[in-house]
Amino acid sequence: MAVVEWTSKISSHVKPMLGKDPIAQLLKFAGAPGIIALSAGSPAEASTPMKKLRLISKIILEEPPKGYGKDLTIYGKAQGFGPLLEHLPEFLDRDNRQVKTKPENIIVTAGSQEALSLLGQMFISQGDKIAVEKPSYIGALEAFRPYNPNYIEIEADQEGIRADSLEKAFQENPDIKFLYTIPTFQNPTGKTMSLKRRQAIAEVLKKYGQIAIEDDPYSELRYEGEHIQSIQSLAPDNVIHLFTFSKTIAPGLRVGGMVFPDGSNSIIKNITDLMKRLKGGAQLTNSYVTQAIVSKYLESGEINNHIQEIIKLYKPRRDVMAKTIEENFPKIFDFYVPEGGMFIWLKLKGELQYLANFIINLDEIEIELEKRHVALAQGKYFFVNPETHELSMRLNFTNQSEENIATGTRVIGEILKEKLRLI
Numbered sequence: 001m002a003v004v005e006w007t008s009k010i011s012s013h014v015k016p017m018l019g020k021d022p023i024a025q026l027l028k029f030a031g032a033p034g035i036i037a038l039s040a041g042s043p044a045e046a047s048t049p050m051k052k053l054r055l056i057s058k059i060i061l062e063e064p065p066k067g068y069g070k071d072l073t074i075y076g077k078a079q080g081f082g083p084l085l086e087h088l089p090e091f092l093d094r095d096n097r098q099v100k101t102k103p104e105n106i107i108v109t110a111g112s113q114e115a116l117s118l119l120g121q122m123f124i125s126q127g128d129k130i131a132v133e134k135p136s137y138i139g140a141l142e143a144f145r146p147y148n149p150n151y152i153e154i155e156a157d158q159e160g161i162r163a164d165s166l167e168k169a170f171q172e173n174p175d176i177k178f179l180y181t182i183p184t185f186q187n188p189t190g191k192t193m194s195l196k197r198r199q200a201i202a203e204v205l206k207k208y209g210q211i212a213i214e215d216d217p218y219s220e221l222r223y224e225g226e227h228i229q230s231i232q233s234l235a236p237d238n239v240i241h242l243f244t245f246s247k248t249i250a251p252g253l254r255v256g257g258m259v260f261p262d263g264s265n266s267i268i269k270n271i272t273d274l275m276k277r278l279k280g281g282a283q284l285t286n287s288y289v290t291q292a293i294v295s296k297y298l299e300s301g302e303i304n305n306h307i308q309e310i311i312k313l314y315k316p317r318r319d320v321m322a323k324t325i326e327e328n329f330p331k332i333f334d335f336y337v338p339e340g341g342m343f344i345w346l347k348l349k350g351e352l353q354y355l356a357n358f359i360i361n362l363d364e365i366e367i368e369l370e371k372r373h374v375a376l377a378q379g380k381y382f383f384v385n386p387e388t389h390e391l392s393m394r395l396n397f398t399n400q401s402e403e404n405i406a407t408g409t410r411v412i413g414e415i416l417k418e419k420l421r422l423i
Contacts, residue, residue, distance in 0.1 A: 013126055014146050022138055022381045036408035038395045039375040041187060041342055047310045047398075048250040049302070056296045060289070068296075072288045078280030080108025080257065081291035087298040092243065092259065096184070096219040098229040099241050101259045107275055110254040110286050112217055112244040116143035118278055119213055119240065119258070122271075123177050124149050131169050131179040133161050135382035135389070137187045137215065140180055151384040152176065158336070160186065160193030163200035170208040178211045178240075183231055185218040185341025188382045188394040192339060195228050202234035215242045217256075220307050222340035223315040237261045237268075245294055247342070248307055253290040314398050318344070321397040321405050328413030330420055332359065347379065347392035356391035360420060368415045374408045 010018070060068045068083070079085065085103035092099040092106075109115040116139065124130065124147035132141070134153035141151075152173060155165040160183055170176060181201075183193035193201070205212055214231050232239035244256030263269035297303060321344055322337045333346040348356055362378050369375060379392025395412075397405055 013148050016148070017145060022142070035373050035375060036400055036404045036411075037375045038397070038400065038405070038408050038412075039377040040399060041377075041394075041396055042399045043247050043251060043310075043342070044313060044399050047248075047313060049297075049306050052297065052300075052302055052306075053250065053293060056293050056300075057289075060292045060296060065296075068292055072292055076285040076288045077276075078107075078283070078285050079276050080106065080286070081288045081295060084108060084255075084291045084295035084298070087295055088257070091298055091303075092241075095227040095229075096222065097216060097241070097243075098233040099259055100233070100236070102262070105260045105263050105272060106257055107260070107272070107279060108255065108257040108286060108291060109279070110283070111246050111251070111256040112215060112242040112258075113139055113143065113256075114254075114283075114286075115242050115256060115258040116140050116213075116215070118275060118282070119178075120144045120147055121278055122275055129173050129176045131166065131173075131176050132384065133181055133186065134384075135188055135379060135392075136180065136384070137182055138381050140215065141382075141384065144180075149177075153384055154179070156189075156191065158191065159197045160191055161197075161201065163197065163204050166201060167204045167208075170204065170210055174208070176210065178213055179205070180213045180215070181231070182215045182217070184216060184228065185221065185338055185343075187218070187341075188343055188377070188379065189345040190336075190338030190341050190343045191345075192228065192341075193231075198228065198231050199234055202231055202238070205231075205235050205238040210238065212239045213242065214239050217242075217244045217247050218341040220248050221310065221314065221342065223311055223318065225339040232259065248303065248310065249294060249297060253294060254286070255290055255294045314342075317397045317400070317402055317405055320402045321395060321409050324406050324409040325395075325413065328410045330413070330417050332420075342396055342398045344395045344397060345379070345392065346395070347390050353390055360391070360416065362391065362393065365412075365415055365419055368419070369412065372411050372415070374411045376412055 060072065085106055088106050089101050089103065092101060120143050124144060126148050128149050129152055130144060130149040131152045131154055133156055152169050154161045154169060156162060161181060166179065183198060185192055212231060216230060230241060232241040241259040245253060246256065260272040261268050263272050325335060332349055332352055334349050335344055335346040352359060377394040379394060380389045383389035400408065
């Protein structure tokens with residue numbers, strides 16, 4: 001009897017991914033009892049408005065308002081639940097985005113992660129060129145990876161990706177399919193692109209007739225400073241804008257989406273309609289029940305107050321982490337305190353990077369941390385090319401208590417000092 005050669009059945013474009021799962025590596029301690037996991041990019045359980053969600057769930061299932069009845073339990077439209085689509089334009093036009101759109105230009109997805117996967121399916125052929133931030137969000141890299149793209153990393157500074165670096169990339173590679181960027185409280189660095197820089201990026205996109213996928217999971221989570229409008233608001237014909245309710249309502253609802261440029265352009269309309277078709281072919285439709293919950297929550301107006309409650313929860317946690325880093329980490333790392341989001345990014349000082357392999361080994365650090373029941377996210381996972389990454393780490397301050405954050409961050413600092421080979 002012949003044995004099945006399973007490996008030979010796997011498509012060539014995903015075979016290189018066998019046995020390699022960097023996201024699983026980052027999340028392996030997430031939610032583990034007794035572990036202070038500063039590695040996972042997840043919101044706090046306390047940030048979910050459970051009482052309100054239970055009440056809304058009961059209403060829509062037991063006493064459904066008009067438009068919320070039997071439609072919730074049958075196959076729906078791939079684009080999304082009608083009442084939610086009607087509420088979204090107002091939500092997206094708030095100060096933190098200023099995205100002006102219409103329901104027909106929005107497609108609801110299972111969080112922004114499904115949107116990334118669908119956009120990869122829509123735009124990327126094997127070996128196509130994609131421009132990404134350096135470093136970039138690991139979930140996007142993984143969503144695009146099955147198509148084996150050639151990533152072009154765009155250099156960044158404290159204001160985000162540099163317009164001159166992006167322009168050079170477009171000049172040298174006019175066949176780039178799109179730029180992928182998180183301009184507000186970027187994952188993993190926490191950086192926020194200034195308005196001036198967004199305007200410059202928008203002008204580069206328009207000058208070269210290029211498109212950007214603007215991922216915006218965090219802009220509601222601003223603890224200080226003024227909101228900055230989206231790149232989409234500055235170049236609406238060149239940007240596909242992604243949003244999610246995973247960070248502001250509940251990740252388990254899996255509700256997010258994407259905003260396409262206005263469909264009055266026949267080509268854009270055809271592309272938007274094709275995306276709806278691709279989504280329908282993949283899932284028929286996402287759960288109307290969870291979309292209805294989000295719809296009623298937006299309708300209630302509670303989200304504004306709830307976001308303020310999340311900010312009150314997260315800001316002290318950020319401050320505790322920053323203070324503990326300052327007091328306990330060896331002074332070989334650069335970091336800054338972000339004005340919002342979920343992460344603090346630390347990297348070895350620039351003048352020491354060439355000595356990184358002689359100074360410290362983060363793989364060894366992680367082994368020691370595991371013994372002390374603490375976890376961090378190594379920066380290497382967020383770079384396209386493992387050979388060119390800088391020695392760095394990402395710490396999440398949202399999903400642990402202030403006490404755990406102080407303890408976990410202090411332990412990391414202590415072990416870093418213990419393992420330093422050169423000062």
